[in-house]
Amino acid sequence: METISVYLSSDHRCCDDYFATAEDHAAKRNWAAATASFEQFRSTMSHHFEMEEHVLFPAFEQETGITQGPTQVMRMEHEQMRELFARMAAAVTAQDADEYAGLSETLLILLQQHNLKEENVLYPMSEQAFGSRGEAVLQQMKEMSTVA
Amino acid sequence: MNAPASGLSLEQAPPISVPFRFFLSAPLFLLLAALLVLVSGPQALASRWTPALLALTHLITLGFLSMTMIGALMQQLPVVAGAPMRRQQVVAWMVHIPLLAGTLMLVSGLFYSQTALLRLAIFPLGFAFSTFLVAAAGSLSASQVHHATTRAMRFAGTALALAAGLGITLAGTLGGYFNLPLNELIGLHVGWGLLGWVGLLVMGVAYQVVPMFQLTPAYPARLTRWLGGSVFLLLCGWSLAPQLPLPLATWGTSLTAAGLAIGFALFAGTTLYLHKKRRRKLVDVTLRFWRTGMLSLLAAIALWTTAHLTSAIADDPRYPIALGILFMFGFAISVVIGMLYKIVPFLVWLHLQSRLPRDKPAPNMKQIIPDHGSRRHWWMHMATLLLLLGSMAWPQLVYPAGLSLGLASCMLWLNLLAATRLYRQLAR
Numbered sequence: 133m134e135t136i137s138v139y140l141s142s143d144h145r146c147c148d149d150y151f152a153t154a155e156d157h158a159a160k161r162n163w164a165a166a167t168a169s170f171e172q173f174r175s176t177m178s179h180h181f182e183m184e185e186h187v188l189f190p191a192f193e194q195e196t197g198i199t200q201g202p203t204q205v206m207r208m209e210h211e212q213m214r215e216l217f218a219r220m221a222a223a224v225t226a227q228d229a230d231e232y233a234g235l236s237e238t239l240l241i242l243l244q245q246h247n248l249k250e251e252n253v254l255y256p257m258s259e260q261a262f263g264s265r266g267e268a269v270l271q272q273m274k275e276m277s278t279v280a
Numbered sequence: 281m282n283a284p285a286s287g288l289s290l291e292q293a294p295p296i297s298v299p300f301r302f303f304l305s306a307p308l309f310l311l312l313a314a315l316l317v318l319v320s321g322p323q324a325l326a327s328r329w330t331p332a333l334l335a336l337t338h339l340i341t342l343g344f345l346s347m348t349m350i351g352a353l354m355q356q357l358p359v360v361a362g363a364p365m366r367r368q369q370v371v372a373w374m375v376h377i378p379l380l381a382g383t384l385m386l387v388s389g390l391f392y393s394q395t396a397l398l399r400l401a402i403f404p405l406g407f408a409f410s411t412f413l414v415a416a417a418g419s420l421s422a423s424q425v426h427h428a429t430t431r432a433m434r435f436a437g438t439a440l441a442l443a444a445g446l447g448i449t450l451a452g453t454l455g456g457y458f459n460l461p462l463n464e465l466i467g468l469h470v471g472w473g474l475l476g477w478v479g480l481l482v483m484g485v486a487y488q489v490v491p492m493f494q495l496t497p498a499y500p501a502r503l504t505r506w507l508g509g510s511v512f513l514l515l516c517g518w519s520l521a522p523q524l525p526l527p528l529a530t531w532g533t534s535l536t537a538a539g540l541a542i543g544f545a546l547f548a549g550t551t552l553y554l555h556k557k558r559r560r561k562l563v564d565v566t567l568r569f570w571r572t573g574m575l576s577l578l579a580a581i582a583l584w585t586t587a588h589l590t591s592a593i594a595d596d597p598r599y600p601i602a603l604g605i606l607f608m609f610g611f612a613i614s615v616v617i618g619m620l621y622k623i624v625p626f627l628v629w630l631h632l633q634s635r636l637p638r639d640k641p642a643p644n645m646k647q648i649i650p651d652h653g654s655r656r657h658w659w660m661h662m663a664t665l666l667l668l669l670g671s672m673a674w675p676q677l678v679y680p681a682g683l684s685l686g687l688a689s690c691m692l693w694l695n696l697l698a699a700t701r702l703y704r705q706l707a708r
Contacts, residue, residue, distance in 0.1 A: 148495050152559040159562050212633065219641060234644030237564075241626045241645070244492040245359055252360075252425050 136188070136262075136270050137255040141169050144247045147176050151240065158224065158232040161254070167231075174217050179263045181210045183273040188258060191269045202254050209246045213239060293358060294368040296458030296631045296703065301376050302351025303620060303696055309383065310613075310689035316391070317682030322675035328600045335391035340608050341473060342383040342405070345438075348616050349481055350375060350412055352623060353433075357416065360488060361430050363423035371415045378411075379402035386451065401453035402448050409444040413437055428504035432484025439476025442445025443469055468519055475540060477513050478612050480508055483547055485619070493566055493622055496554040503550060507543060514539045534588075545581050548574040565654040572662065576610025598672045605668045614661065617692060624696055625649045628703045635707050648702055653695045660688040663706040 150173035157166035189203040216239045223232040259266050317324055324332035354372060358364040365371060382404030383398050389397030416437055423430060440494035446469040453460045487499050512537045521532030551574050555567065583603055587594040625645040667681035 149559060152495050152561065156561040215641070230646070233562075234646030236647045238629055240493070240495075240560075241622060242630075248488065248492065249359065252427065263345070280489070 134270070136259055136266055137251065139270060140255060141251050143180050147173065147180060150176055155236045158229055163224070163227050163231050167224050170220065174221070177217070183276050185210065187269060187273045187276065192258045192261060206250065206254065209242065213242060294355060296627055298368050298372045299351040299355040299627065300700060301372060302347050303624060304700060305380055306344045306347040307689045307693035307696065309339045309347065309688055312340040312343070314682050314686035314689060317678055317685065322678050325601055325678055327597045327672060331391050331393055333601070335387045337604065338383065338387050340613065342379070342386070345478055345612055345616060347379060349368035350622065352619065353416060355623070355627070357419045361423035361425050363419045365415050365419040371411060374534035375408045375412045379408040380409060395455045398451045399457065400678060402451050404477055405444065406448050409440065413441055428508060429484045429487050432480050432508035435508050436481035438476055439472045443477050446472060464522070465566060468558055469520065471515060475511065480511060481543060482612070482615050483508055486551060489619065490551060490554055494555060494558040495560040496558040499550060499554065503546065506549060511540060511543045514543065541581050541584060544577060545662060548577040565651065565658055566618040566622050568658050569614045573611045573614035575620065576606045576614065580611060602669065602672050605633055609668060610665050618662065620696065621649060621654050624699050628699050632703060643702065648699045649695050657688060657691040657695060660684060660691055664688050
């Protein structure tokens with residue numbers, strides 16, 4: 133059976149693929165391809181963040197009553213990443229390969245340690261908290277995918 | 281619910297000064313090691329029992345490896361295990377200063393053959409390691425995260441406790457406190473220190489960071505599930521085998537040692553294979569250091585195997601030294617440096633971006649430690665490794681090897697120092 137953990141973790145891997153492609157194109161100063169793959173990366177990430185911020189986190193907060201805990205930190209890290217996306221977009225527009233490489237390196241670690249915390253702690257905690265309601269939460273996130 | 285929830289909060293990540301004091305001290309011990317090589321000349325590497333070599337080994341294992349590994353663990357435990365360490369700043373002081381002082385005392389005691397210094401060194405070193413181990417055990421026992429990495433960390437911590445305990449017993453024996461068989465103790469101390477504490481920790485950390493930094497597939501679950509535990513059990517078996525009656529003791533020792541060699545070869549081979557399968561195409565400096573590390577580990581295992589088949593190699597006094605160069609310098613130091621070049625710029629960025637005003641973005645990681653600086657260091661590091669190995673055949677090469685080690689450690693120190701100064705400047 134597909135769980136919240138499996139679904140969102142495999143979405144992380146998918147974002148990683150787009151990240152790597154964009155980084156490779158930018159390093160080779162292949163700007164047309166870099167622009168396209170960066171946009172794809174950014175929109176996949178934004179969609180992932182929205183699934184969490186609009187469905188998973190509120191459901192977690194409602195179920196556990198914890199609003200200032202892990203979801204708060206995850207939201208803050210999403211904001212930090214959105215700021216990096218904006219600067220990366222500017223670097224792609226300016227065709228600045230060094231700036232892109234530095235931002236991309238920074239984002240990679242921020243993103244990966246964020247994913248690690250979600251996959252190791254938050255997703256399992258949510259599944260435990262939701263119990264049988266988990267399936268409905270998962271369905272709700274998937275519906276956002278088809279709408280998007 | 282409380283433990284994992286609190287572990288996710290950034291406020292509980294330690295202040296940047298907690299890990300950085302360890303990171304900035306460590307290269308200075310490598311520099312001391314370089315000076316020691318230059319002062320002692322070819323004599324230093326003549327046998328594994330020369331005072332210079334014993335001092336050199338502990339500059340590397342305590343001054344560089346344990347120093348950085350403890351600093352990184354104090355930072356990483358909250359992230360990896362989801363459980364913060366209590367009173368981190370106090371623990372940092374209580375571990376860093378005695379580790380620094382104890383290492384210097386022990387190394388001078390070994391180098392100048394001063395048993396009084398060895399007797400004295402026991403106290404700060406014992407204090408540093410036990411404080412760290414108690415704090416880390418507290419953090420890990422509160423953790424509700426159980427995966428291959430936290431398991432390997434528990435094994436590595438136990439190995440550190442044993443290696444440190446054995447080391448203290450050894451120093452006490454040399455210092456005249458006890459009268460115990462030295463050779464047996466030394467074998468156990470080296471095994472638990474290098475294969476247990478260093479080897480198991482690198483393994484556990486690799487499970488997380490290799491996929492994370494290079495976007496490789498995950499380590500196969502059937503490997504990570506049993507490898508750490510097997511290495512730990514093999515080390516236990518290898519330690520106890522000599523107590524068996526005679527033909528069994530020899531067999532037991534050889535079998536467990538062969539098992540350890542296979543375990544580490546599997547680990548190094550899998551890591552290189554995963555590197556090949558990485559989705560991130562570019563070759564960064566961490567990847568270079570890690571590849572150097574894994575190839576050196578494989579070379580060390582190959583040398584060890586050959587020595588077991590050829591007594592001419594096993595009896596050569598240069599054999600244990602070459603093995604030590606490959607394992608300690610080629611494998612352990614390379615892997616640790618590769619990690620520092622990710623952790624240090626990331627922490628500077630992380631702490632800066634939460635302190636700087638919104639309209640003033642923090643410099644990115646490559647502005648904090650530029651690629652050319654770390655890449656130059658990798659070349660110097662490679663030159664050092666080759667010169668050290670070359671000095672096994674041509675003893676005069678220890679001079680250029682010592683020089684190159686000195687330059688490489690200065691490069692590392694200056695790269696880390698530049699990152700720290702940038703932080704200080706901007707965080708003001």
